[in-house]
Amino acid sequence: MQKAEQNMTEAEFLQNYDLTRYPRPSITVDIVTFGVTGEAERNYRQDEKKSLSILLIKRGGHPCRGMWALPGGFLQMDETLEECAYRELREETDLRPDTLMPMGAFSQVDRDPRGRIISNSYISIVDEENVRALAGDDAAEAKWFTVQFSEEADDGTAELILRNAESDIVIASKVRHSKTQFGRKEYEVVDSGGLAFDHAKIIATAFGIVRKYATDFDILFDFMPALFTLSGLQKVQETLLGITLLPANFRRKIMPLVEETDLSTHGAGHRPAKLYRQKAV
């Protein structure tokens, strides 16, 4: 007969303990990858417009086969959630981002038809060069989709519209803002619009977080290559926040965080811009 727990040593307790006797959920990691993509130029001397985009992959297997979904997959037993996020992103999109930020768990009991699966989601950000790198790789069914998130209506609903221009794909989903805690907005999916699982909810939440952080300057640098122009950096913040800024004021505020280099842009149909790098902290 087994000793009562109170009389065991910790070593004896652990010897007899088997976690797998208890029911427990499965764990996946999903990654919302943001990048700023350029759109078609209007004429030779005007800089290109930019859009905030996220990366989706087309699901090849069940469930939700053929639908667009966030990259991600099941946690393995020998890796942390963060390691899992890096691995899945590498395997499914060949991206290796510098920035990976946990954005919390999605744990609705019925969020996946396969059973009880909790998604621990991450936000990653890739720079312009990596945005273009993916575009050239057509092996994987991974595509950038521009994100357009409407204002919330009186009842809290908002439209999340994802577009891939080259392939003429439009995903129109609808979410409802349910509550805000610590400045973080939570949403429910009203109409997935063809996105797999509850990924519309995850994307809407991630979008809110990125918007919130975009007022801090630090996050902006994650969207940029090592060398960048101040107007490029400004355009990223404008894109993230959906606003327009005056160059003079933006420069003044950003200057303490960057260092000038000897290099500059050329051939842009207008005055060249000096290239800057992020100042080391």
Next chain:
Amino acid sequence: MQKAEQNMTEAEFLQNYDLTRYPRPSITVDIVTFGVTGEAERNYRQDEKKSLSILLIKRGGHPCRGMWALPGGFLQMDETLEECAYRELREETDLRPDTLMPMGAFSQVDRDPRGRIISNSYISIVDEENVRALAGDDAAEAKWFTVQFSEEADDGTAELILRNAESDIVIASKVRHSKTQFGRKEYEVVDSGGLAFDHAKIIATAFGIVRKYATDFDILFDFMPALFTLSGLQKVQETLLGITLLPANFRRKIMPLVEETDLSTHGAGHRPAKLYRQKAV
């Protein structure tokens, strides 16, 4: 013989799919509960000093028996993580906080001696009245500990000291700041000082988050009862941030967020203060 997955319908696929064939971790929820506690008054007319405190329970069973730990427990299959956090807090401390905020997952492979267990942690905040309510309930081995978090040394280490004055308990743990992402600091445990598992890490992370948010005014109201004085509110922010503010300036900034009531404090040994409530958004 079983059909290949490609030829199945989604319904057929789901019929044959069994999540539990795959290894998967166990999931717990741990809650870092913050409250502002009063300390002994110095004389009849001086207001009491305040300290930021967290709630710990003494573990009754293995592992880490007898050590102090965060309230929490295993996720059940029919509840979300947030529901689990509310349930565990109610069961273990009888508290029902209004504020519960996800603060992410802790997923180091070896963080629990029982095996692979991921902690999804939450921050909760309770107001003065609930802080006192617990003090009177000695059924559970739950106690408030004041939190003192030192400045980081050059090598990133900092001391996290938890104290319960009545029982003369001091828990001195040491953590090292490893990285910062999106303004969120991550720590490693250097010396747990007697705290169970990696709870020193979780507490240090939670403390950083609360400090960060304490500059926004919204969070302050979670620490307050329905009616409060402006100087009480000010003292909470001063306690959270470890700073001193000038009353005139604090009032000016907070006024748009509160409404005056007809009530006021009495018998405090000095001029009475009007009671305010949070203004509805």
Next chain:
DNA sequence: TAAATAGTGTCTCTAAGACAATATCTC
């Protein structure tokens, strides 16, 4: 040379901080 962006200088306005002064209660 026109059209576009790059970059500088300066004015105004707002909000935060410092601080002086007055008000009101209890012992």
Next chain:
DNA sequence: GAGATATTGTCTTAGAGACACTATTTA
């Protein structure tokens, strides 16, 4: 009346926004 906090008013200063103006490149 002394000692504490409550409350109001005002001066100064730092920073954000607006905007005018100059500089530099390429088709």
